[in-house]
Amino acid sequence: MKELFIKYINRECSEEEIQQIVSYFQHSDDFSEVPTIEAISQLLEDFPDMDEDSVSLIRSNILKIARDEKAVKIKRRRITFMFYAAAVFVGVVAMTYVFKESLFNPNSMKESVVESSQTIPGTDKATLTLEDGSQIALEKNKNFKTQNAVSNGETIVYTNSDKNKTAIVYNTLTIPRGGQFYVELSDGTKVWLNSASQLKYPVTFGDDKPRSVELLYGEAYFEVSPSSKHNGQGFSxxxxxxxxxxxxxxxxxxxxxxxxxxxxxLVNGSIALNVENQTRELLPKQQSIHSSKYNVLKVVEADVYSEISWKNGLFSFKSKSLKEIMTVLSRWYDIDVIFEIKEPEKIMFNGVLKKNLSLEQMLEIINRTNLINAYEIENNTITIK
Incomplete structure (x- = not known):
């Protein structure tokens, strides 16, 4: 299959080989052997723009996959839109024009979208709260600088110039719905923050003081500066x-x-998780699942690629319900979601899509499964019917 994918990328597939790819997506429950989007992205990084004939060929192949959709409609009630994977891996780096007129032809759509304007995806933005309570909006093309931090509106980077100060000064970074942000802490630890998240951290850590931050809510990816660079001080x-x-x-x-x-x-390294007087150590590619409400703490094998795809500009939905997917989209596009009926909430999907697609493009891909009757977008609210 890997050889076929590479041939497809290089536009060398015969009609029979294209059908092999289509058949693979139609009849497979487990896509673990499919080359990852990240791997295919690497192949595409220096790939030149296609000429119009090649674009048309790719588009027609994708439409052919879409037409075959009904042959794969229900398999263990898991509706897979992996038939769009061809569109995703061809377009994941620079070829988003695959999603243009033909794939989203208004004449072939259900009459389900009320507003004609496109709902744009989220962007880099945050609110920085300083120790004195003052707030600064961080957004593109807006520079900000203090004694310890500098921001270009899309990232904020701290330095450890005040490491000898005895008093610890905290900043708080708040990411709204429809936002994301990157912060580099004064010890060199890198943190990517997802939509609807808030992180509290010291402006400087100090050489001989424990390093700790607080994820007040939301989602964050941490690349921690090792303790060997900080007199053995760990990070919490x-x-x-x-x-x-x-x-x-x-x-x-x-x-x-x-x-x-x-x-x-855990992506790599090791961590110790302390929960209600219990300690669990995680190994790479393991995930802890904890709920105080249900008194649950367990460790499972993780699909790391799917769990951290948000950091890399992708949505990776693997066996996710429509309700879970809409929760993710509501944060990224800053919209509310209403299910007019409950049945669609439990429909399961698989798919990988770029985060820079418009909301309408996202919804139309889901809508093409034919398991939801329609949807409406009105007053910044999606109603699933």
Missing amino acids: VFTASQEVKVLGTEFNIKAYSDEDYVYTT
Whole structure:
């Protein structure tokens, strides 16, 4: 299959080989052997723009996959829109024009969208709250600078110039719905913050002081500066219900206040999780699932690629219900979601899509499964029918 994908990217597939790819997506429940989007992205990084004939050929192949959709409609009630994977892996780096007129032809759509304007995806933005309570809006093309931090509106980077100060000064970074942001802490730790998240951290840590930050709510990916660079001082991340202790590693924490479970996913290194007098150590590619409400703490094998795809500009939905997907989209596009009937909430999907698609493009892909009757977008609210 990998060889076929590479041939497809290079426009060398015969009609029979294209049908093999289509058949693979139609008849497979497990897509773990499919080359990852990240791997295919690497192949495409230096890929030149296609000429119009090639674009038309790719588009017609994608439409052919879409037409075959009905042959794969229900398999264990798991509706897979992986038939769009061809569109995604061809377009994931620079070829988003695959999603243009033909794929989203208004004449072929259901009459389901009320507003004609496109709902744009989220962007880099945040609100920085200083120790004195003053707030600064961080957004593109807006520079900001203090003695310890500099921001270009899309990132903020701290330095450790005040490491000898005895008093610890805290900043808080708040990411709204429809936003994301990157912060580099004074110790060199890198943090990517997802939509609807808030992080509290010291402006400087100090050489001989414990390093700790607090994820007040939301989701964050941490690339921690190792303790060997900080006189052996470890690093801790606190949430409302747990503490994660690390020496130097990469991990993701998802702890939204409107969700019952906290998910901690280890990418590499090792971490110790402290929850209600229990300690669990995680190995790479493991995930802890914790809920104080349901008194649950367990460790499972994680699909790391899917868990951290948000940081890399992708939505990776693997066996996710429509309700879970709409929760993710509501944060990214800053919209509310109403299910007019409950049945569609439980429909399961698989798929990988770029975060820079408009909301309408996202919804139309889901709508093409034919398992929802229609949807409406009005007054910044989506109604699923």
